[in-house]
Amino acid sequence: MIPDSLRQLLDATKGQREAEWQGRRVLLFNTAWGELAVSLQGAQVLHYLPFAPATGRAADARPAPGKEDGWLWVTPTPQALPGTIRGGIPVCWPWFADESPDGRGPMHGTARQAEWRLDGVDDEDEGVEVHLSPTASLDEQLTPRVMIHASAQRLHVELITEHRGETPVKLTAALHTYFAVAHVHQCRVEGLAGARYLDKRRDFSEAHQQGELGVRGPLDRIYESNRPVILDDDERRLRIAKQGSDSTVVWHPDSQLPGDTPAEAGLHFLCVEAACTRVDPVWLVPGAQHLLATTLTREDLAQ
Numbered sequence: 390m391i392p393d394s395l396r397q398l399l400d401a402t403k404g405q406r407e408a409e410w411q412g413r414r415v416l417l418f419n420t421a422w423g424e425l426a427v428s429l430q431g432a433q434v435l436h437y438l439p440f441a442p443a444t445g446r447a448a449d450a451r452p453a454p455g456k457e458d459g460w461l462w463v464t465p466t467p468q469a470l471p472g473t474i475r476g477g478i479p480v481c482w483p484w485f486a487d488e489s490p491d492g493r494g495p496m497h498g499t500a501r502q503a504e505w506r507l508d509g510v511d512d513e514d515e516g517v518e519v520h521l522s523p524t525a526s527l528d529e530q531l532t533p534r535v536m537i538h539a540s541a542q543r544l545h546v547e548l549i550t551e552h553r554g555e556t557p558v559k560l561t562a563a564l565h566t567y568f569a570v571a572h573v574h575q576c577r578v579e580g581l582a583g584a585r586y587l588d589k590r591r592d593f594s595e596a597h598q599q600g601e602l603g604v605r606g607p608l609d610r611i612y613e614s615n616r617p618v619i620l621d622d623d624e625r626r627l628r629i630a631k632q633g634s635d636s637t638v639v640w641h642p643d644s645q646l647p648g649d650t651p652a653e654a655g656l657h658f659l660c661v662e663a664a665c666t667r668v669d670p671v672w673l674v675p676g677a678q679h680l681l682a683t684t685l686t687r688e689d690l691a692q
């Protein structure tokens with residue numbers, strides 16, 4: 390589910406172009422393998438819709454109104470600049486949630502609000518690779534880059550952190566994916582059974598996941614897991630794999646929606662995040678790199 394205004398821009402795109410959406414520069418791709426939209430504010434993927442063979446749809450077919458419109462959800466009423474866009478895959482960096490070094494930084498770090506530049510696009514027949522870096526320094530010692538690879542088979546996003554400073558630094562981060570789902574209360578997240586989790590709604594109390602996770606109400610949990618999960622919303626089964634992450638965050642606020650999310654729209658997302666959190670912070674030493682990545686594929690159509 391994406392806003393109509395973004396859908397219109399994508400429909401008016403042939404191949405690749407840059408456009409303005411909600412005051413932000415966005416990169417748009419509408420090609421034989423599918424569609425992709427990326428905001429230069431935050432290096433944030435906003436939309437991904439693969440065409441044939443993953444969906445079985447003719448390469449140039451468009452979803453009918455009300456039908457599948459991508460794997461990612463974006464609020465129809467995003468905040469104005471300098472606010473951030475709720476939806477797609479926000480890049481939370483160089484800290485997750487409120488874990489800034491002095492405890493006073495913005496929630497989920499500075500990267501998602503920052504302006505990023507396009508370093509390159511590798512356009513291939515079967516997909517596209519987009520490389521981005523921030524236009525200004527976001528940390529005294531750490532430098533991030535983002536690589537997005539989209540094709541008919543998968544969406545793969547990498548957040549690479551390089552340490553160019555002198556002293557060890559603690560890094561937490563997330564690829565905070567908002568999945569578009571038929572209805573949040575129909576969702577199952579498979580692959581976390583037995584995993585230990587911290588329940589943020591209960592002051593980070595510790596528990597273990599009993600059986601598979603069915604979403605029926607508000608949820609804000611950090612699961613200790615490096616394994617792939619399947620998100621099943623009764624209409625589609627997406628496989629969510631990851632690298633460089635021992636935390637899987639599952640979040641939906643149920644009816645306590647943020648101000649930028651209308652009630653009806655809020656029923657149609659679930660966040661499943663590849664993260665490094667207080668559970669598995671990364672201590673980076675000078676000269677070292679860290680890769681946090683997530684890979685999304687259709688599990689029900691896999692060979």
Ligand SMILES: O=P(O)(O)OC[C@H]1O[C@@H](O)[C@H](O)[C@@H](O)[C@@H]1O
Nearest residue numbers: 486496497565589609638640647
């Ligand atoms: O509203 P924000 O800053 O995008 O954060 C959304 C949510 O993001 C999740 O990752 C956190 O676990 C939640 O606690 C938080 O509320």
